[in-house]
Amino acid sequence: MTREYMQVVAQHRxxxxxxxxxxxxxxxxxxxxxxxxxxxIEETDLRLTRWMEEANVVQPLPEPRFWLHVDDxxxxxxxxxxxxPRR
Numbered sequence: 469m470t471r472e473y474m475q476v477v478a479q480h481r482x483x484x485x486x487x488x489x490x491x492x493x494x495x496x497x498x499x500x501x502x503x504x505x506x507x508x509i510e511e512t513d514l515r516l517t518r519w520m521e522e523a524n525v526v527q528p529l530p531e532p533r534f535w536l537h538v539d540d541x542x543x544x545x546x547x548x549x550x551x552x553p554r555r
Contacts, residue, residue, distance in 0.1 A: 473535045474499075478526035487541075488517065488526050499541055509541070 474489035474497065487499040489509070496517040500508035520526045 473537055474541070475533050475535050476529055477533060478521065478528045481525065481527050488520065509538075 474491055476487050477490050477496075478488040480486040480488075483501075485501040487501075489497040489499055491497065496512050496514065498510050498512050500510075521528070
């Protein structure tokens with residue numbers, strides 16, 4: 469993939485670490501996060517993207533939407549080294 473930056477457009481409703489991304493040339497990609505230890509991203513077509521939006525599979529993110537370098541895409545949630553004190 470030659471695209472260095474992606475705009476985060478939406479996130480999966482049930483699995484929020486999975487994202488719908490858009491490239492500067494208006495191609496769409498699905499980011500599956502960390503799957504089996506591998507970063508997984510796949511290009512998708514506009515028809516599938518529109519269906520996911522209309523079927524409420526993904527939740528659009530509020531604007532302004534930010535751009536991420538592909539190397540900075542989120543992985544599995546990091547665990548905290550220590551617990552926070554309770555109030």
